Amino acid sequence: MSTNKVIHAIYNDDDILMDAVKKVRGAHHHIEEVYTPFPVHGLDKALGLAPTRLAITAFLYGITGTSVAAWLTWYTMIADWPQDIGGKPSFSWIENMPAFVPILFELTVFFAAHLMVITFYMRSRIWPFKEAENPDPRTTDDHFLMEIPVHDNEDELTSLLESTGAVEIKVVDKH
Amino acid sequence: MYQFSGKLKMLAIVLMALGLLGTVISFMNTPSTLEEAKEILAAQEASHHGGHGSSHGSDAHHVGADHKTEDKHVTEHKEASKDDHSNEKVSDQVEHVVGDHGDETVADHAKHDDGKTLINETKEEHAKHVGDSTHAKETVTDHAKHVVGSHGDETVKEHSEHANEDAANHAEDTRLTDSLNGHVTDKAHTNPTHGSEDHGGADAHHGDHHAEHAFHQMQNKPWSAVYVSLIFFLGISLLVFAFYAAQRVAHAGWSVVLFRVMEAITANIHYVSVVMLIFIILTAMHANHLFPWMAEGTFDPLSDNYDPIVDGKKWWMNLPGWVIRSVFYLAAWNVFRFIIRKKSIQQDNGDLKLHKNLYNISVGFVVVFMITESMMSWDWIMGIDPHWFSTLFGWYVLATLLVSALTVICLVTLYLRSRGHLPLVNDSHIHDLAKFMFGFSVFWTYLWFAQFMLIWYADMPEETVYFALRFKEYIVPFIGMLALNFIFPILLLINSDFKTVPWVIVIAGAFILVGHYVDLYVMIMPGTVGAQWGIGIGEISAFLFFLGLFIFATFNAFSKANPVPKGNPFLHESETHHYYIIEHRGEDNAHH
Numbered sequence: 001m002s003t004n005k006v007i008h009a010i011y012n013d014d015d016i017l018m019d020a021v022k023k024v025r026g027a028h029h030h031i032e033e034v035y036t037p038f039p040v041h042g043l044d045k046a047l048g049l050a051p052t053r054l055a056i057t058a059f060l061y062g063i064t065g066t067s068v069a070a071w072l073t074w075y076t077m078i079a080d081w082p083q084d085i086g087g088k089p090s091f092s093w094i095e096n097m098p099a100f101v102p103i104l105f106e107l108t109v110f111f112a113a114h115l116m117v118i119t120f121y122m123r124s125r126i127w128p129f130k131e132a133e134n135p136d137p138r139t140t141d142d143h144f145l146m147e148i149p150v151h152d153n154e155d156e157l158t159s160l161l162e163s164t165g166a167v168e169i170k171v172v173d174k175h
Numbered sequence: 176m177y178q179f180s181g182k183l184k185m186l187a188i189v190l191m192a193l194g195l196l197g198t199v200i201s202f203m204n205t206p207s208t209l210e211e212a213k214e215i216l217a218a219q220e221a222s223h224h225g226g227h228g229s230s231h232g233s234d235a236h237h238v239g240a241d242h243k244t245e246d247k248h249v250t251e252h253k254e255a256s257k258d259d260h261s262n263e264k265v266s267d268q269v270e271h272v273v274g275d276h277g278d279e280t281v282a283d284h285a286k287h288d289d290g291k292t293l294i295n296e297t298k299e300e301h302a303k304h305v306g307d308s309t310h311a312k313e314t315v316t317d318h319a320k321h322v323v324g325s326h327g328d329e330t331v332k333e334h335s336e337h338a339n340e341d342a343a344n345h346a347e348d349t350r351l352t353d354s355l356n357g358h359v360t361d362k363a364h365t366n367p368t369h370g371s372e373d374h375g376g377a378d379a380h381h382g383d384h385h386a387e388h389a390f391h392q393m394q395n396k397p398w399s400a401v402y403v404s405l406i407f408f409l410g411i412s413l414l415v416f417a418f419y420a421a422q423r424v425a426h427a428g429w430s431v432v433l434f435r436v437m438e439a440i441t442a443n444i445h446y447v448s449v450v451m452l453i454f455i456i457l458t459a460m461h462a463n464h465l466f467p468w469m470a471e472g473t474f475d476p477l478s479d480n481y482d483p484i485v486d487g488k489k490w491w492m493n494l495p496g497w498v499i500r501s502v503f504y505l506a507a508w509n510v511f512r513f514i515i516r517k518k519s520i521q522q523d524n525g526d527l528k529l530h531k532n533l534y535n536i537s538v539g540f541v542v543v544f545m546i547t548e549s550m551m552s553w554d555w556i557m558g559i560d561p562h563w564f565s566t567l568f569g570w571y572v573l574a575t576l577l578v579s580a581l582t583v584i585c586l587v588t589l590y591l592r593s594r595g596h597l598p599l600v601n602d603s604h605i606h607d608l609a610k611f612m613f614g615f616s617v618f619w620t621y622l623w624f625a626q627f628m629l630i631w632y633a634d635m636p637e638e639t640v641y642f643a644l645r646f647k648e649y650i651v652p653f654i655g656m657l658a659l660n661f662i663f664p665i666l667l668l669i670n671s672d673f674k675t676v677p678w679v680i681v682i683a684g685a686f687i688l689v690g691h692y693v694d695l696y697v698m699i700m701p702g703t704v705g706a707q708w709g710i711g712i713g714e715i716s717a718f719l720f721f722l723g724l725f726i727f728a729t730f731n732a733f734s735k736a737n738p739v740p741k742g743n744p745f746l747h748e749s750e751t752h753h754y755y756i757i758e759h760r761g762e763d764n765a766h767h
Contacts (some may be wrong), residue, residue, distance in 0.1 A: 098627065099628075
């Protein structure tokens, strides 16, 4: 008995899928993955997935951006070559600070946004030319697929999934 | 139905009584004669300046106090050489030049009705001025520069030389000083009583003028204290109403269970409007001098008080127009509020025609509100500095009041929910309100900075003087409110889960409300009381009075109608409103 056998249960409605997820989890089976064509609100909670920490990284990246902008404006405008440009007070950073706020703001947003997106790509393992990991092309259109690993309990799982309203159930070998 | 608890009613009445009492005391404590004012000034000086001499000591920290800069500069320079304060004094003095000779300070002068209004100096007066040799000899650099500034007959070249010299000497203040000098050269405004007979004038004489000026500011103080709180509470109630109308216009689904809370708060419009009406009548009868352009003789070319700049704005700034507009705003808001509330209660029968009707009226109100709010902010707040203008001021006032209004909705909702009177309100509704508090805090900061930075950057003297005064006299509240209104709410409310935790919201809300009170304070006080400001019994009492009135009006109105607007077609959507990402903490309805 190969251990990398999985069951694919296919649904055609997100409400039915949500109920099925709750039922399967209620029966203490581990759900490996769920494929959906669009975001299903509350699915992560139903699956018991840990909340994302992407927002926290974005906050930290934003602070980094602010710091970079503050250093950049301080070094170039105040420390390195403090010229009198149209009477702006280049004596200290804080005195000329209002003029630096637009760049402080923009770099904060720039860092927060871009670094967060890159973090997202890395954590999700998405990049150009990446081979798609889709078990069934219909899940990008109008079907929902739940993947459950099989551990010598194929019949029990099949009957459980049938009772949840799956439109198709198949056991496949995962390579 | 909610029952207005006896305890809360008692609290409201006690607050109002305390507030009234304190306000009366603060009016009685106001000096009624010049002599009393002088005593107070002497006491202030003793505490501020370690008793270093005569009355010009307090002048030094008093922008636009007087026009006797010549005397003062002479005396100050003499003292500066033997005084530890020399650095501080020099920089003070530079700003003093700015304050005294920029035409913006006409605001300060005209408002006190004391015959100090600037007029365009005639050529003959110029000649007399320049011819006053003792005056010219005694001056040092700054003073010379000032002479250049006020006497436009010096060459531009000379003027710029002086300005450069000045730039080297007074790093911090150069921007302002330079540009103001240029400005003064153009306009050549000076005080009519500023003739040669004053130049060798005694300190005592000069002190009299200062004391008189300060006396008028002290007399304005209790009035301003009431006015700040009045505008604060009127504005908040109005903006709650505007937000409520916007929710109806937008067919918002989430906020329907909060409608009765918002309606209850808007009841305060009626109560505060009565106070505002009394204030408008008293102001029009010259019972106070908050609005300098209302002073006698402002529009009369033959008067000492004549103000050509304000005269040019006469088509807008005139007493009948001001009163008519003010009464119109109040009437419009009250009528809309009365009609919408009445129909909203009727809508409990589920009549969909009424819903459509309410939608139409709300659209009308939103339009009327946007126009009246802008004009209200010009008439009631910007009019205090009649020489200054800013195009986004109406929006800025709107942002201040809107974020306070959302905070008040949120706090009242939290209170009522914690007492179990709002069974349909769940954490998602609170989360949405807190999001609005967060978002509009940022919006306020954006507008504050947009207004400040554009003026700071261009540094045109007729605009800059507004912020120069605030930086000089009000630096702590002016910069402190940025922490209260921006930094604290941002840090407290940025976390999604925190937006549902009542005590976090209450703390953030307290910061926001205090911060925006300070914001209004810094909008109004510099133009009315100048350097004589303080948060004392008058300010606190006025706030407590209107707080009591607010509590009474709100909870009284809330007890008059069903807390659930059960005829609203969006009620079910609101009841099941659920923002799935947040942790729900049990203070929730059972519908999601």
